[in-house]
Amino acid sequence: MLDRELNQWASSGVEGHFDTENAWYTYHERMREPLGKLIGGKTHEVAALNSLTVNLNLLLTTFYRPTKRRYKILVEEHLFASDYYAIEQQVKLHGLSAKECIEFIPWPKENKGFSLEIIKHTIDKLGESLALILLPGVQYINGQCFPIQAIVESGHNVGALVGFDLAHAIGNVDMKLHEWQVDFACWCSYKYLNSGPGGPGGIFVHENHLSKDLPQMAGWWGNDPDERFTMEKAFIPVSNADRFQMSNPSILALAAHEAALAEFDKTTIRDLRKEAKRLTNLALKGFENLDIHVITPIEWNRRGNQLSIELNNAMEVHKALREEGIVCDLRDKNILRLAFCPMYNKPEEIALLLERLENLMK
Ligand SMILES: Cc1ncc(COP(=O)(O)O)c(C=O)c1O
Structure with a gap:
């Protein structure tokens, strides 16, 4: 598949965007369905793009909108450092301090795993001050699978949005993100998905949010595909998760990703x-x-x-x-x-x- 794309590049150059059955213009769309199956998301809620931390920054820009009353983010104590950096800087971009905004669920005593009771209790305690919860689907140090559905319910009960880092969960555990009302999630594809080093990341954004006029980072690949090449000065976001795409993707990385996802399609x-x-x-x-x-x-x-x-x-x-x-x-x-x-x-x-x-x- 990599050879196919390199040959296409050799013979067509930029025209490879259109003049082939594997047209690059829409190549990323092929990932939606297999990814959707893996995380229990609808096809239009899923996109393969960028890499994990980039996507987390994009999603936080949209979904972390602190107000005077609701400004806290809840994470777990040993979250992946890259996630922490992203959150810390997002908080600063709003003129706030990490100390006042970031709350931690403490690492479980005696390494027994995080308990749902403690997570729920922390969420309830933070109540109306809680803007966002960001937790792992599977914690990267202890391998614990988090009870996503119960956490979402608990977060929504206090009016917070709930997102997940699925780096260690996708291709590993069974998830139903749409049904569980998860607001957003992101992942990488170079762990259980086997898409190769630095393979494309992915996002899930619940359809509850997609039709809204969201504050977001933007680029031409998130623009309506019919208008993408007209170079008009108005951003018309695509009505699916592709609206978060900014640049044209690496087709070589996507080709490897597609090949890897095809293996998952042979099983469940x-x-x-x-x-x-x-x-x-x-x-x-x-x-x-x-x-x-x-x-x-x-x-x-x-x-x-x-x-x-x-x-x-x-x-x-x-x-x-x-x-x-x-x-x-x-x-x-x-x-x-x-x-x-x-x-x-x-x-x-x-x-x-x-x-x-x-x-x-x-
Ligand atoms: C849990 C978790 N979050 C974030 C990352 C960062 O991924 P990326 O380098 O694709 O941004 C990783 C990478 O291993 C990870 O395991």
């Missing part, structure tokens, strides 16, 4: 979840036998493919596993994050991992 997230349960349960059993402490909540509805384990010698283990071709990720010196990808990981690989871990812990 439900079937992938079934296989993930089998694989992760095998790993959990092995960790228990080796007396390895798992910080991911082990109940199946509170996690996906990621298991995070705590080891005193995590740095050495990480290095040794890498030397043997087992790639995992080191966090905070003593946490190893392991993702068991149901699309291609096999029980034999888990057995191998457990065998290596046992040797390394002797």
Whole structure:
């Protein structure tokens, strides 16, 4: 698919936008349907564009509109640093300070996972001062899957908007963003979606917002496609999530993204979840036998493919596993994050991992 696009570029140059069945002008539209299936969003609520932090900034510009009374943003204590930078600067752009505006849900004691009761209690306590909640679908350190629907309900009850960073959730856990009334979400495609390094990000914006005259950042690719090349000085936003597109996208990145999404179209997230349960349960059993402490909540509805384990010698283990071709990720010196990808990981690989871990812990 990459070759196809490079050949098109060689033979047509700019005309490749129109004179091919894979016309670049509308190429991004092909991602909507498969992405919509993965997150439970309607096709017009979804767009593939930019990268995660860029999209988060775009969405915050639109959805964080602080007033004198309602100006706080609620996040969790160990949110991904890039998300924090985006939020902090957005707050400053409004002439406010991070200290007065950003509230944190504290990291769960004894690494037991965030409890919904504490999240709800915090939301209720902030009440009318709360403008926005931004939480992960799956927390990147402990792999915990957040109860999205209950959080949205709770946020909406106090009049706040609710958005999610789905970097570690998309392609991993089952979601119904439209039905759950999530206001907005963003993600990257280079984790479970396998679209290649730096692959395109994506957004979901609930249709409740799309027809409105939203304050937003803009560019020609978010303009009505029929008017896009007329170069008129009036922004007519597309009536779907594409209105947040600014630039013409990298077709090479989208081609790889399309190829990766086609793999998901051959199966369902439900079937992938079934296989993930089998694989992760095998790993959990092995960790228990080796007396390895798992910080991911082990109940199946509170996690996906990621298991995070705590080891005193995590740095050495990480290095040794890498030397043997087992790639995992080191966090905070003593946490190893392991993702068991149901699309291609096999029980034999888990057995191998457990065998290596046992040797390394002797
Ligand atoms: C949870 C989370 N948020 C944000 C990002 C930043 O992504 P990007 O570099 O695509 O902006 C990442 C990247 O790994 C992430 O894991």
